Amino acid sequence: MSQVQEPSLAALARENWTEVTPQALYGKLQTIARNLWWSWKPEVGQLFRDLDPVRWRQLDHNPIALLAEMTAEQVAERASEMAMITRINQAHRRLHDYLTKTDHTWGAREAGVLGSKPVAYFSAEFGMHESVPIYSGGLGILSGDHIKSASGLGIPLIAMGLFYDQGYFKQHLDSEGYQQEEYVNTKVATQPMEPAVGKDGKPIMVSIETRNGALNAKVWLVRVGRVKLYLLDCDVEGNSPQDRELTSRLYGGDTRTRIRQELVLGIGGVKALRALGITPGAYHLNEGHSAFAPLEVIHERMQDDGLSFDDALREVAQQTVFTTHTPVPAGHDRFDAGLIEEHLGPTRDKLGISHDQLMGLGRVEPQNGEETFTMTVIGLKLSRRANAVSSLHGVVSRRMWANLWPWRVEEEVPIGHITNGVHVPTWLALPMRQMYDRYLGVDWQSKMYDPETWQGIYQVDPGELWETHHALKSRCLDFVRRRLSRQCRRRSEDEAHVDAARLALDPAALTIGFARRFATYKRADLFLKRLDDIAELINDTNRPVQFIFAGKAHPADEPGKGFIKKIANLRNDPRFAGRVVFVEDYDMNVARHMIQGVDVWLNNPRRPLEASGTSGMKVVLNGGLNCSILDGWWGEAYNGKNGFSIGNGTQHVDTAITDQRDADHLYEVLRDEVVPLFYDRDADGLPHQWIERMVNSIATLAARFSAHRMVQDYVKLCYLPAAGGLSSEMGMR
Template identity: 35%
Template sequence: MHESFIDRSRIAYFSMEIALRNDISTYSGGLGVLAGDTIRAAADLELPLVAVSLVSRKGYFRQQFDEGGRQVELADPWDPAQHATPLEAKVTVPIEGRDVWVGGWLYVLVGHMGGRQPVILLDTDLPENLGADRELTHYLYGGDAAYRFKQEIVLGIGGTRMLRALGYRVRQYHMNEGHSALLTLELLRRHAYAAENLRAGEQCYDIPRVRTLCNFTTHTPVEAGHDQFSYELVQRVLGDFIDIATLQSLAGADRLNMTHLALNLSEYVNGVAKRHAEVSRLMFPGYHVRSITNGVHPSWTSSGFAKLYDAHLPGWRCEPELLARADQIADAAIQDVHQQAKERLIERVRAACGVALQPHWPILGFARRMTAYKRPDLLFSDLDRLKAIARRQPFQIVLAGKAHPRDDEGKRLIQTLHAHMRELHDVIPIAFLPNYDLDTALTLVSGVDVWLNTPLCPLEASGTSGMKAAFNGVPSLSVLDGWWIEGCIEGVTGWAVGNCGASEDDAQSLYEKLENVVLPLYGGNGNERSGWIAVMKGAISKNAAYFNSHRMMRRYVAEAYMR
């Protein structure tokens, strides 16, 4: 089937994770969801891409909570044979002095207008391999540093070789974060030549040529988010794949830093928001880091709003900028379709958590990866004040999110949130939906009334959940970091928390904004809520119309792929 995709040259988009479907466990969170939206937008726009990722047969994990609110991680396997077609081609990669065979699966993502994008899912679970090697593509972000490094060999080196074996003509390589940066080493070997002044056996690498082939998108200003490996591990696993002096000059003298390797071998480098690009330039001085702010795919729109847009703004699915005219839609129509989505969320919460939410009280939503810098506990900094606000102006809270299995602090935050829920239950209805996935995310971003985001500045690279909420007329109440610096028009698209300066004042700012601005506006006009609906329309017409994946992809084409 892949033969239909090799008739023209393509951009090879490499990502450790890609969210393809809710029941295909090849994603863990925002990076994979963004990758999925990227491929969907490429399909809608009929751009010539081919995506490469790992099959991750055993998935990430399925989340449950015990009685104490502790996260319990359960296996979440999937069968690629149920959704993808096996590829006939196989390649090898060098690992610990032996050849490890890499096969693959072809998943075809079909866009709104019938556009088709190939996704190659690499798989080492082959009879040719030893037992341990067969498991290298089983677990997404699993295992120790050696397991992760071997996975990145399979992704970067194996993925590049697989594309060639399948007959793809790649015009450029796009690395979505540094996990796939070893593809640059394969390209260096491919574009190596002998030089007279080198000793026998040594090679000279055409670094300028490789740079013209590569683009790199960095996603995190958090140091722990940049993969690094000791050279002892690198040499033990990868051997003499490339001479160590060259590797150290490109990836760091002391440790192989995948981000530095990608930076040094990419002609085009970008952050995922204007603020993030500024932070990245400070983190990596001397590199020209541009910015292309993330966007989300229109499929993050609830069925009710999608039908409403179809009726009033035909063509919006492929030209989301048409949503700029959403302010012309009648208030009653906006309110009705949102209430339908809210009722679906209320029912989901009742079924999953046994918590009864009130349909006419505002719901605050907070859902994302549970880790310290996201500060999921900021809203609960002063429980007495939170109770006092709720007694005067009732509201409800719905939470969701997974902590990485090895993130002990993130797991403790989940326990803490459950403890706060128990303490507040007689005043504020609160639910924590388990197993945050694509379906839960859509139910949340469309069903809540306010989307809350409280990261520690400046550690939010972009964030996209608030963009998804905007497609559903849900305004954000967020710290001025990531995309929200660009998206926030105070009182028009939502509201700012703090000033991204003194983080200790963020809780005070959050409470004041909630008590004095957000909740009064929600309840200030009775059932009509004309002022509130005006903000809902602002979120759609000024945020969803711009912060979408189609605008994002057009910029990648114009600024990166066509350079």
Template identity: 40%
Template sequence: MNETKPQQTIAYFSMEIALESKLPTYSGGLGILAGDTIRSAADLKLPMVAVSLVHRQGYFAQTLDADGGQTESPVVWDVAKSCRELSPRIQIEIEGRSVHVRAWQYTVEGIGGHEVPVILLDTGLPENFDWDRTLTDHLYGGDSQYRLCQEIVLGIGGVRMLRALGHHDVARFHMNEGHAALLGLELLDERARWFQRERFDHDDVEAIKKQCVFTTHTPVPAGHDKFPLDQVRSTLGRDDIFDIHEVFCCENELNMTYLALNLSHYVNGVAKKHGEVSREMLQPKDASHHYQIDHITNGVHLGTWASPSFADLFDRHIPGWREDNASLRAALNIPEEAVWQAHQAAKARAIKEVNRRTVAGFDLDTFTIGFARRAATYKRAELLLTAPEKLKQIASRVGPLQIIYGGKAHPKDEAGKQTIRKIVQTSEALGPDVRLVYLEDYDWELGAILTAGVDVWLNTPMPPLEASGTSGMKAALNGVPNLSVLDGWWIEGCIEGVTGWAIDGLAKGKKSKNRTPLDAKSLYQKLEKVVLPTYYGQRDDWLRVMRHAIALNAPHFNTQRMVQQYVVKAYFE
């Protein structure tokens, strides 16, 4: 990237971005989605620059003891080995101090050679105070003050760094979640200074809205950052901004989601259902104001998540699928036996990894369920284990089971940690017909192995709290059917008995204060009456579902289609 040449570009801001499997610049789904977005933008030759923090000590490495107790440790990496240091330096004000920021560039290259630079901001400079040097160390670490300071670095520092690098003609600023919303404040201040005014006004707000796009990713309240106004005043060193109520509309707090909403001309959720939930959840009580919230369903970067055996299969039967993801609809023409062989190769890889990490003694012929995602209580990871005796009976009557779990709990999420402990401790009571492992330190590499290598992918969130859920898309790409609750993307991707199966304990149109027992009953029924009998006794039917999972889901649930929708709806409309 030429550091001084102005570019008409899309500036994509995200607190986390998964760049490589071994670089700890992400924690989970949000970061993986950001990385896949950038890879598809590079494939499509989209003029984009991405901005994030360097996260010198990562999210954390997870270790589990024999009882499932989680401990965390930093993941330190050598930034200079993977990134190029850029020459500009910028400064931002935090708590009345000048904090110096430098930038590192990681370059993502698309399939046609187009490059998208990723700018990683870094406060680890000797001229900064000791505490300020740590602000770009820990992803989602520290307390509320640490988080606010990080978001100042990302939003305000990110805009200033882009200007220092020569990006003076950015077409759109895309906020991937509300963490970057303070970029809007910097844009407002920029415009006021341009017109030689000390403060921004309504006309500035309207102008900045045209430049900003906001994607919200969570219907869970804890996922929306909020800071008390006194904390914001002392940290930013100003209180004039709160006089503009059309920007800072929440009393007694700065809500980063509403700041992003108020400063964006286009807002979207990440699945059709999530768009509906967001429109209901985020509308203010004041009926005089109404937010237009669209949806663009998430996807995955197919070239990244196709396992080696399936990538080879597609190369042989559907050449050009990386350039044209929609061409995978032709997967129905791939011979069934070739699909099965590719799956068995991916499964052998997963079984080998499980047995390398544990003494579980998993085997290739046993039906294997995969469940791996962040260990948050609303994900209901233990739904499959609601009635261990019932699960054992199903396995003894219909066929044995192997279950692979994985996922980290946030260091401060004690309920999530307890979920992990319950799962690990339940494994001891399941007996020989149901083998269960919980693999520690779930990450990109392990995720790729498991989503491709299990026989069915399980997802059991409490509706409507799953915004999207991209792991199931990776599974479908590799011919692995989903067995999941109808929430997030699966509402759009599920064709019962064709692409997979739905878990739905409620009759259509019914509601329940506690649907978990009903969903558990539905899950057990599907396993006993449909899924296991088909796998063990009706191989042709199983292969039909596998091929349809690829042909009907992969051509749509990919970031190539997703980015093209952003181009049409949000970037260059």
């Protein structure tokens, strides 16, 4: 990907903004704002920030909302004051070239068959930017990174999801440290959305029949670079008041709400594709939420081509890719027979199968009338390529679902793995990118998936890398202090607490970050088992340590909320005040600041329950080091010199013993490895051995765990074989 040069001072001096009409300039910014391409181009996002830095921050970095508050004349005047006109024209031209000049992309070279038969990628959530709040956590961020990399690689891919007009909840802690949830309506007018239209130019509506009436949904279009993301929305006339709220909240409501949402996503999503005139070559079901989709495709094949149910199932399964993301049993949606008949009865009628046959598709034991219908099971049965999201997760998944193939030994269960990756341009801090431009070559972003690309990092000047990291760390701590001060004011705390928040955290101290969903198996409270010992580390005068925590617990997860309360209330203990902090309302913005600024990223799930974990991959890009249980991605990433490991990759049969043993290992690795290495400085204050680990981490992990590599794996191992291109044995059966 070519690097765009900033306009020269001479060019800026020649600008005469009166030669560009305010309306034309405003229109160009609107065009840029309505394609999320800008969100992974920091120099383009800076255009909107420069228009009004204060409102930019207050509006959650939403360019459409910002432009709505300004007239074309105000934008033109500000652009003239800031010498922005050339930059705006340049960004507009770059977006146009990006969208139209696709002949030389990796996808054009390697995935040609998908050009006429694109991939249809289904996911219940998409995390693309904090200003588009239709995500909750890791699954959504992974989906967003997947489609961004598909865009960058030029992969013909269409994405399908749901529009949640209240999204996931906003999180606040009360004076007792207890999580409170607030749902806020998202204004469609401030989102990069437009009605999706069919070939007749009319907005698309889909209708899904159930035993108690139809569910209707309109379809929105969101442009994510070269990828089109379609979102189904049930807030339409014709639906009951209850159904109009069906897609309001992500992961809200009861089991009946969940199955109705998944019916809209799966069945409705396929109907939307047909209304759009799109015939996919491959269907990728990202987790079980969309696993009803193949049933509608089977119906289409029976209707269009006269196939029997069995023959249609066989052909559709050949086109279907299924990715499972969780080794936790509670993470797999299960529905009773009554809910299935109520919602899939009309589909079953069209397929010409019995209720028992339909239920059998979602059961491990088809004839077991006591077994519920499981979305992961039907996803596995209706696909011919299935994968977990890390090597260890593949082992766990084959063991978990081995009973589906009782005639096979566990090692031959047809569930492979494609380890997750992260979208490098989204998560890479601009100062780090500028340093990579110098050491990796200006075209390194076009080859970020190639390990050889990153070897130039071994030539980096240690002082430059350390100073770049320290600047990002200072920015992170400033951000956290602002958030802590705001939290104190919202709780109406006195000025002493506000002042303490402003002074929290020491830029010179070893800073450890922990941010993720507060599910109990992720053990955010593990360090509390050695609290007195951790307190000694924190308060060491010569080698202090500090922690930044963030994350949300599901509204129904009381134990997870208890973890948050315990950690947040450490601020009331003099030993931890200003050294252990909790940042409210974890989102992509909080994540960006933390992963770009902390020294160490902590991850201590109960092995082997972390399917992958992508937050630590983002830290790698920005020079931070991982300290993690050998679970998920870290189990295949750690080489002894690119971070730190907690334990040796084993677990006791008694979880209480495992937890205590891991807490001991965590404390010991901090005390004996992490802290001494961080504070071992030369005369210039540089921790050379620490910097060597930073360099080794980047060189060995950045390419392997990039979303570009991940999407290429999906193309070669799954999409092309599914669409009738190359063959592969991964996940075949």
